[in-house]
Amino acid sequence: MLKGHYTDKEAIPQLKYGSTNTTMRWLLSREDGAGNFAMRVVRIEKDGFVGMHRHPYEHEIFILSGIGIAKEATGQEEEINPGDFFFIEPDVEHSFINTGDEPLELICCIPDKGY
């Protein structure tokens, strides 16, 4: 087995889609022999957000801490609270906004198709 702590991994600033005050850590991916799907931790600081965007693959998300709003371009909005899970279907335009005073941290898994 392979083991690590999520803070061992570099928190890479996410700048695409106008995202602000957001980092991503890649915990497990094909580099680790995990070729079917990848596990990442996204951290959105106070006043941060992931900008509206879409891609041809799904997200499976679990909220670790913090509060916020998940939005779709369709207008759908959902509150984010710890212990929530989300499925963002492929090609659905979406964004995540931290609306609290603490960091919003979440697990985000994606299939590994070489993205």
Next chain:
Amino acid sequence: MLKGHYTDKEAIPQLKYGSTNTTMRWLLSREDGAGNFAMRVVRIEKDGFVGMHRHPYEHEIFILSGIGIAKEATGQEEEINPGDFFFIEPDVEHSFINTGDEPLELICCIPDKGY
């Protein structure tokens, strides 16, 4: 998008491999349109464990709360603490033991090959 809270899902007792005081919640799977991989939450109560077992698919694990030990049949043992992640390779015989006074809860993702 699809949203839920992990406690909305039934905590199904896990009795295989001699497992004790352990439940699993399926958060996302092919029933939700998530056909590439599945996300589950495993909860091992105080004095509980998942018995030694193997299967032809990998685990990608993130520790939500609690402490314990992850063991391989090879003899490898690793401490489990919150924020740890684990990759259990296919066909590796493994078990998880709660060694603390609180429940041990973890995210466990697997590829969806119809298991």
